[in-house]
Amino acid sequence: MRTLALDIGNTAVKAGCFEGLLLRDMQAGLPAAEVLALVRRWQPTHVIVASVAEDAALRADELRALVPGEILTFSPATTAVPLRNAYATPHTLGADRLAAAVGAAGLRPGRPTLIIDAGTALKFDVVTADETYRGGSIAPGLSMRFRALHTFTGRLPLLERPAADATIPLVGDSTTSSLLSGVVNGMVAEIVDFIAQYQRLYPGIGVLLTGGDAAFLAARLPARIFVVPELVLLGLNRILAYHVVK
Numbered sequence: 001m002r003t004l005a006l007d008i009g010n011t012a013v014k015a016g017c018f019e020g021l022l023l024r025d026m027q028a029g030l031p032a033a034e035v036l037a038l039v040r041r042w043q044p045t046h047v048i049v050a051s052v053a054e055d056a057a058l059r060a061d062e063l064r065a066l067v068p069g070e071i072l073t074f075s076p077a078t079t080a081v082p083l084r085n086a087y088a089t090p091h092t093l094g095a096d097r098l099a100a101a102v103g104a105a106g107l108r109p110g111r112p113t114l115i116i117d118a119g120t121a122l123k124f125d126v127v128t129a130d131e132t133y134r135g136g137s138i139a140p141g142l143s144m145r146f147r148a149l150h151t152f153t154g155r156l157p158l159l160e161r162p163a164a165d166a167t168i169p170l171v172g173d174s175t176t177s178s179l180l181s182g183v184v185n186g187m188v189a190e191i192v193d194f195i196a197q198y199q200r201l202y203p204g205i206g207v208l209l210t211g212g213d214a215a216f217l218a219a220r221l222p223a224r225i226f227v228v229p230e231l232v233l234l235g236l237n238r239i240l241a242y243h244v245v246k
Contacts, residue, residue, distance in 0.1 A: 001245075004044035005236035006035065007096060008051035009119065012212075016233030017042045021106075021241065026230050028212075039066045048240040050074040050095035050232075070244050074099065074236060082106075082242045084132040096232050097125050101133040103235030104208050107228070112205040114198045115231065116191060119211035120144065124194055128202065139190070142213045145183045159183075164216050188220045195222070 005016040015038055017025040027038065039047070046069040063071050072079070076098040077091040083105045087093050096117065104113040105127050117123040118141060125136035140148065142161055150158035159179055162168070168185055172178030198205055209218060210231040218227050228234075 001046070002042060002044045003237055003240055003244075004039060004042055004047045005233045005240065006047065006049045007099070007232045007236060008032075008049065009096065014233060016230060016237060017044070018237045021237065023230055023234065023237075026233060028229075036062055036066065039063065044069075046070040046072070046240055046244050048072045048074055048236045050099055050236055052094050052096055070240070072240055072243055074239060079239065080242065081239050083127065084130070086132050087135050094123075097123060097136070098133060099232045099235035099239065100210060101125055101127050101235065102238050103228070103231040103233075105131050106234060106238050107208070107231075108206055112202040114195065114202075114205050114207045116194075116207065116209045116214075116225075117211040117232075118142065118209065118213040118217050122187065122190075123211075124198075126198060126202065126205070137194075141211075142183065142187060142216075145187065146179070149179060149183070161213065161216060164219065168220075184220070188217065191217070191221060195225075 001020060003018045005018065007014040012028060013030040013032055013035060015027045015030050016023055044067060047063060047067050074095050076093040076095055081098065081102050083102055085098065100115045100117055104115050110129055112129045113127045115125045121141045122139045123136060126134045128134055146159045149156050156179065159176065162180060168180050169177050170181055170185060172181040195207055207225045208231060209225050209227045210229060214227050214229060218225065
């Protein structure tokens with residue numbers, strides 16, 4: 001069975017082409033206009049669509065003309081998933097957060113897992129050993145922090161994320177290096193402290209890192225943090241399989 005998982009985020013579309021539970025191809029940063037072309041190439045029997053950007057939803061009639069089977073629009077508030085959702089306000093829960101939790105539960109069944117999604121926002125989410133999604137936290141992501149410092153001050157420049165192998169000083173000796181220290185080192189310290197708090201709360205918890213800034217941050221974080229760029233797509237495909245494989 002061929003399936004396609006589409007994760008429509010705040011800034012880009014990610015697509016995963018699956019055969020059963022096996023990911024065959026992943027494309028990130030896909031323009032919305034090219035999604036239908038991907039559907040034509042991959043010829044999936046079923047598709048799942050998750051979107052956190054309300055104006056980016058694909059037209060169902062366009063997909064229906066190309067897909068013979070299920071086209072599942074994933075909604076955390078109404079779509080059944082293969083774990084328990086204990087979030088108090090599921091109607092406000094981002095589809096990417098719950099999909100990542102489902103993906104984590106599939107990779108680490110029966111074990112507590114902390115998911116760190118470092119993208120537009122920095123999100124922490126936890127799945128406990130009984131495969132219950134408990135929730136987590138949301139904070140500004142790396143680029144958002146740089147933009148906020150530029151936007152809400154008079155003279156601070158707008159910086160972009162440095163190269164992955166860049167050395168970020170603790171003590172900045174210029175405005176640029178001071179901004180880099182505050183944003184990058186501050187975010188790393190925040191993540192390290194959150195991990196320590198979750199480890200105290202859930203002994204033996206594992207950590208999965210995903211999102212657009214995952215590779216950049218991974219080298220600056222402690223060992224035994226596993227980078228899984230395809231985590232949301234894996235979760236979406238598991239949700240789709242939960243509905244179409246009986």
